[in-house]
Structure formats: structure tokens, C-alpha cells
Amino acid sequence: MKSEKNLFFKKEFVEKYDEAVKKQKWYGAEIVFGMIYENLNANDKILDIGIGTGLSATAFHKLGLEVYGLDYSEEMLQICKQKNIAVDLQQFDLNNTPLPYQKNYFNHVSANAVLYFIPELDALFSEVSRILRKTGIWAFIVEENTNQRNAKFIEKPKGKNGLVNYQHSSKYLLSLMKDNDFFLLKKLEFVAENFQMEGKAVSFQVYVTEKR
Numbered sequence: 001m002k003s004e005k006n007l008f009f010k011k012e013f014v015e016k017y018d019e020a021v022k023k024q025k026w027y028g029a030e031i032v033f034g035m036i037y038e039n040l041n042a043n044d045k046i047l048d049i050g051i052g053t054g055l056s057a058t059a060f061h062k063l064g065l066e067v068y069g070l071d072y073s074e075e076m077l078q079i080c081k082q083k084n085i086a087v088d089l090q091q092f093d094l095n096n097t098p099l100p101y102q103k104n105y106f107n108h109v110s111a112n113a114v115l116y117f118i119p120e121l122d123a124l125f126s127e128v129s130r131i132l133r134k135t136g137i138w139a140f141i142v143e144e145n146t147n148q149r150n151a152k153f154i155e156k157p158k159g160k161n162g163l164v165n166y167q168h169s170s171k172y173l174l175s176l177m178k179d180n181d182f183f184l185l186k187k188l189e190f191v192a193e194n195f196q197m198e199g200k201a202v203s204f205q206v207y208v209t210e211k212r
Helices: 017-023 028-039 058-062 074-083 122-131 170-179
Strands: 045-049 066-071 088-091 106-111 132-142 153-155 166-168 182-195 200-211
Touching: 028 058, 028 106, 028 132, 028 182, 028 200, 045 122, 066 074, 074 088, 106 122, 122 132, 122 170, 166 170, 170 182, 170 200
Parallel strands: 045 066, 045 106, 066 088, 106 132
Antiparallel strands: 132 200, 153 166, 182 200
């Protein structure tokens, strides 16, 4: 992932990111939190993959969970640190494995707005399964590929933020769940009315799974 044309590495963009998300009517963080709320308990450990400025993790912190976060952008992490919502933040490229945590360390793992930047998800799902305890929740958002169901993913044109993003097929995602001992609990489709990378309405899917 190159940083020179990626807005997530630009200080002036990152400092206004939280405000920009509100204007874009992206409610992924609120939706994920609401869908897994019944599974959360104070003092649970949750890893937020792609934590960014902490928008998706703030609700977990307020509920009393121990928040851990990974993100590729050090600039985004600096904003998150200022909010004092996480016990641990690490700069990390999600295209690399293993994840920097021990086996069965977390009660829950979430990914609000990051998986559509990653083409192959096999290694990441395997690692999430490794670091997650049994009956733990793995909740994530993707943009599904509905036109080419036989393809694991398709590449979309580069977005306004300088990044290429991907659509993943439901068949591929269900296969990853089966191979890594995840059971699908819930699935929901929602629309981002002014998605930041495309400036138009885009449909996304929230998956809530449990490790068995």
C-alpha cells in the first residue's frame, strides 16, 4: 500500500476525517456495534482491525471493553491515541501475517471499514480465528460482488482517497467462515449514501459470525 497518494496518510485529511465521515453518512460503526451489542461484556478484549481515528472503537470503550487497534496509517493512529480509548495501538499492514497477538487472546474482533481494501482474505481469516476465543464474535463489513459469484473478489477502479478497493463474493466469504470455524449469526445490508471513495450510494454487507 503506497502512501504518497493515499489520503489516509495526509495530516490535513486525517485531522478532518471524523467530521467528513459524518457528512458522508457512513453508519457502519454504529451498525456493527448494534448488531453485536448483546454479545459484549465489560472488560472483554476487542481488536478493531483498521481502527483508524477510533470512530468504530469509541462505543466499545464507553461500554467498558478493552480496545486494541491495528491500522496501517500512523497519522490515523495519532488521532486515535489522543482520544484515550485504546489500551494498545499498533501500526500494521493487514496484508501481512501473522497478526501480532497470541492465540485465543481476544473475546471479539471487528473490522468496520477496511476489508474492502484487501483482495485475498484467506490469511486474515485464519489469523482472526487463531487469536479469537471460542464463542467469540468476528464482525466485519464488505462490499459484495454480486455479478461474478465464481470469483473470490473483483477489483474496482481506484477511489478518490488514492486506494483500490475490492468486492468479495458471498460464496468466498462463506467458504472462509467454514474453513476457519466461524458460524454466521447475522447478516445485514446497508447503503452508504455518499461513500467517500466514489461520491455516490454504495451497498455494503455486515457479517456477524461466532467462532465455534
